[in-house]
Amino acid sequence: MIIKTSIHGQWSSRVAFILAATGSAVGLGNIWRFPYIAGENGGGAFVLVYLLCILLLGLPIMIAEIMLGRRGRQSPINTMLSLARDEGRSPLWGGIGWLGVVTGFFILSFYSVIAGWTLAYLFRAGGASFAGLDAEGVSALFTALISDPEKLLAWHTIFMIMTVMVVARGVQSGLEKAVKLLMPGLLVVLVLLVGYAAIEGNFWQGFAFMFRPDFASLTTNSILLAMGQAFFTLSLGMGAIMAYGSYLSSQASIVKTAAVVVSADTLVALLAGLAIFPIVFASALEPAQGPGLIFVTLPLAFAQMPGGTVFATLFFTLLVLAAWTSAISIMEPATAWLAENHEMDRAKAASIIGGVAWFLGIGSILSFSLWANYTFLGMTFFDTLDYLTSNILLPLGGFLIALFVGFKMKISSVQEELAMRQRWLFYVWYYLVRFVAPIAIALIFLRAVGLI
């Protein structure tokens, strides 16, 4: 049985879906995580592998995820269960949905903590706290924030409530308008920041750091991290895009839509890097300093530029909005499932999910202070969740999705749902999903654990 529309509603148009999916994809992953992970992994060669992963794994798997969502028309768990049934396959494939829900809890828990940092910085920017600071001053400001668990808890709580409030009302209302303003705004501000970095920063050194591959710095682990970052930044492998796909109308072209979302996301990440690294080098900051990178680099630029306070306020406002539209999508799969299976209204479902993720987030908050010395394989609670979700759980979800679409669905079902006019393009995609993606993910995993 194929349901034509979702009980949770539908996007008003293809453009609305593009906006929502871009809102999901573009977030802290692009502006906070991409520069810090690229910085820790030596730049160039990492960025190249990341771009290859986006093109060869990310884009095909995004198409597959949207296609599954639209065909199933329910929350990812029920979508996978009903598609498995339709295709005469084991209900165990519903596990893809479950894996996604668990991964979503983990991600949401620390995502909201980092989004809390951006909220805190928005208020600092508005209060002109950066004006006149030097590199040491901005670092001290950042350290003061992350070593204060009470403050972090307050911001984390506020952000989680903001997210629950939107998800409770249904993601279609409001999200569309928010993203319509956010995306162009974010692009303009980022381009201006890159312009500033080009004039005042060490632009060519930053540029070379990002784009001149030095393969000697490319370790097995950094390949795994580049793949993980590709999944994280595109919101793939945990059902967020699948859930959004279930609200997409049957007429929309999935391939074109996915291409737009992937391009926008990549553009934002690269611009963020180009804004940050020239400033890092001009101020003799450390590119490999970790999660604090943008919170130290950008305020330093704001501290020195004319009109810095206004600009900083604008930037952090947009960053909070970008994080918000992403967090909403992380919450959607679990919320939709609770609403479907337990006849719960969305408000209650979203509150429960937000509550659990909020509680888990406390662990990440403490990682930066009281629990900083409790480590597992050298990683704090926050580092562990961040590593586990991006580098293992999301690619694993993507791997299973690729196997299901490539081997368990009838090719006729896949063709029918995608309705692509160019046959050759279909086969290029199908080949990527069927062979290239699962084999590449498996090889990278096996190598990371030292088996090959």
Ligand code: PHE
């Ligand atoms: N893609 C989002 C970002 O870059 C994060 C995200 C991950 C959202 C997984 C949904 C699912 O910030």
